[in-house]
Amino acid sequence: MASDLGLWLPAVIFGQTAADPIFEEAGMSDPVAADAATPDARSSGQLALAFTDQVTRLVKDELALAQAEVKAKLPRLGIGAGLLAAAGLLVACGLVALLVGGGLAIALVFPSWLAALIMGGGFVLLAGLLALIGKRGVSKGTPPVPQEAIAGLRTDLALVKRARP
Numbered sequence: 001m002a003s004d005l006g007l008w009l010p011a012v013i014f015g016q017t018a019a020d021p022i023f024e025e026a027g028m029s030d031p032v033a034a035d036a037a038t039p040d041a042r043s044s045g046q047l048a049l050a051f052t053d054q055v056t057r058l059v060k061d062e063l064a065l066a067q068a069e070v071k072a073k074l075p076r077l078g079i080g081a082g083l084l085a086a087a088g089l090l091v092a093c094g095l096v097a098l099l100v101g102g103g104l105a106i107a108l109v110f111p112s113w114l115a116a117l118i119m120g121g122g123f124v125l126l127a128g129l130l131a132l133i134g135k136r137g138v139s140k141g142t143p144p145v146p147q148e149a150i151a152g153l154r155t156d157l158a159l160v161k162r163a164r165p
Helices: 008-014 021-026 044-109 112-141 147-163
Strands: none
């Protein structure tokens, strides 16, 4: 499983090269080829350059892996979203049928016109109540600014300014 990750360290451990399918599929570079010289024969400048190259390659490979993972999950996400939308549509149809049944039940006791007025008035009252609750929630959530994060950044900035000579 570790060799499937496409990282340079597992590639070195498990002996994978750029000819392996996982590297070809993700378009990754050969993790071992750049380090052909032995560490003892290289200067500190060459080692630093090799280190930065390896870090750059590691970041690129991680991004390629993340991109491949997201591409693999997108079809399942789309199918799931479509099924949820279909379920929502069926629930809406079921609610309409239940509401019509409730109106017909009220029409057994009252005249049809009064049953329709009672059902309509109930919907208007329910809509008004939901609108008030929604307005209260929106007013609590505005402005949509991460105030805690900004306060933390301001604190950090003040500490850095104090620490400077």
